[in-house]
Amino acid sequence: MKRCQTLIILFFTFFFLKSINTAGQSGKDSTVYKINRKIEAPVTIGLFGASFLGFEYLRNKPRLEYSEVIQLSADDIWWFDRPATRQSVSFRHRAHDISDFFLNSSVILPGLLALDQKIRNDWLDLLILYGESHAINTDFYLLTASSVLRTRPFNYNPDVPVEDKLASETRNSFFSGHVSTAATASFFMAKVYSDYHPEIGNKKYLLFAAAVIPPALVGYYRFKAMKHFPTDILTGFVVGASAGILIPELHRIQRKNPKLSLIPFTGNYNGLRLSYVF
Template sequence: MRQTVTPLLFILFFIPDTHAQLFDSKVYNVNPYIDGAITVGAAATNYWGMVIVDRKPPLDSAEIASLDANDINCFDRSATRQDADYIYRAWKISNVGMRGSFLLPALLMLDQDIRQDWAPLLLLFLQTEAVAGNLYSWGAAIHIDRIRPLVYHPDVVYEDKTFIRNKNSFYSGHASTSAAASFFVAKVYCDYHPELGNKKFIFYGLALIPPVFTGYYRYKGMKHFPTDIMTGVAVGAATGILVPRLHKHRKNKNLTLVPVTGRYAGLAMSLTF
C-alpha cells in the first residue's frame, strides 16, 4: 500500500491539464487542494506507521516453542492446520488479489457519466486507500499483537516463523485493502445511479467477491485467522463506503465532515450557523 499511493498522487497532481475545474463532480464535493493534502498526509502517516510495525521484535525460539494451537478458539483454530506445502502459492495468489483490487476503479470508466469525473474519483480512491491503510497500521498493527497461524504449524520452516510481521495477524490488511477498493467502486456506481433503488445491494454483494477471494488465500496461506479476515473485510468495506459518502453533495452545506488520520483515526466535524 505504501509503495502505491505516492506514485499515483505524483501522476495526479503533475498532469499539465489538472486544475480545480477538473475536480468538479456531479455527485461529490472534492477540493483538489484540501483533499489532496489530506491524502498525501494520510499516505505519509501510513508509511510511518508501517515503519513502526516493522520495528517490532520478531518471535524468538522460546516464544515459538511455547505456542499451542489448542489455546486458540475453535472457530479460528482451523487456520493453523492448512497445508504447509501450499502456503507460498497461497501468498502469491493473495498478493495478486490485493494488488489487482487497485485496478477495480477502472471499471467505473466504462460508464460515460462517471468517466467524465475521473479526476475527483481518482483522488477519492487514493484517499480511501490511504485512510484504510492508516486504520490498519495505527488502529491495529502497531498496538495489537496476534501471532499468525503459520507459526503454530509444525511443518512450516523456522525462518518463516521468525519473519518480522508474524505478530500482525489481526487484522487482515490484504482483505481490508481489497474490500476498500471493491466497495468504493460499488458505492460510487450506486451514487451515480440512484435509480437503482434496492438493486444497489446486488452491487454491494458483488463487492464482497474480491476481498473474500483475497481473504481465502490469506487463510490458506496461514497468514490470518478467519476472524482477522472478517474484520479486515468489514473495516475495508466501511472505509470504501464512508469516504465517498462524506464527500457527497448535501443540502446542508453548513455541515462539514473531514476524515482525520494519523496517531488516531476519525472524523472532524464543523457546523457553521
C-alpha cells in the same frame, strides 16, 4: 502491503492520464460529491506518507523468541480461529502469491469506472476520494497492527520451519490489511457507481453483493497461507468495506428533498407523518 501502496500510486497515474484526455480542463466540482481539493488532496498525500513510516515500524516490531515459539499451542486458540493453523504447509507460499494477485487486481478494479462518461467527467474529485479512502483504511490498519501483538497462524503449525517463525512480521496477524484494502477498493467502486446511477434502484445491492467477491478471494488465500485467522479476515473486511462506503457517503451532495421528513396532516385525525426515503 507496501507493494499494494505502489500499485495504488500507479493506478492514480493511470487514471489521471486516461481521464484528462476526455475530462478537459473545466475543473468543475463533482456532480455527486463535494470535495475540498485544496485541503483533502494534500491531507491524503500526507496520510500516505505516514503509512510508509507505519510500515517501517511494523517491520521492526518485536519478534518472537525461540522460547516463545516452542510454547505455542493451537489448543490455546479459540475454536473458530484454530483451523487457520492446520492448512497445507506446502501450499502456503503459493497461497500467499495468489492472495497478492487478487489484492493487486482489486486495487486497480475501480479503473473500470472510467468507462462511464458521467463518472469520467469527475475524474479529479474521484481520484482524491479514492486515495483518501485507501489512505484512511491503510493508516487505521497500521495503527491497529502496530498496537496488537497477535502471532500469525503458521507459527502454531509444527511443520513450518523454526526460522520462519523467528522472522520479522510474524506478529502482525490482526487484522488483515490485504483484505481491508481489497474491500476498500471493491466497495468504493460499488458505492460510486450506485451514487452516480440512482436509477438502478435496489439493483445497487447486487453491486454490493459482487463487491464481496474480491476481498473474499483475498481472505481465502490469506487463510490458506496461514497468514491470518478468520477473525482477522472478517475484521479486515468490515474495516475496508466501511472505508469504501462511508468516505464517499460523507462527501455526497444530499438531494434537495431530504431523506427524513416530518409532514403535518389533517382529516379524520390530526397529526404528523414521519417518513424516511431510502
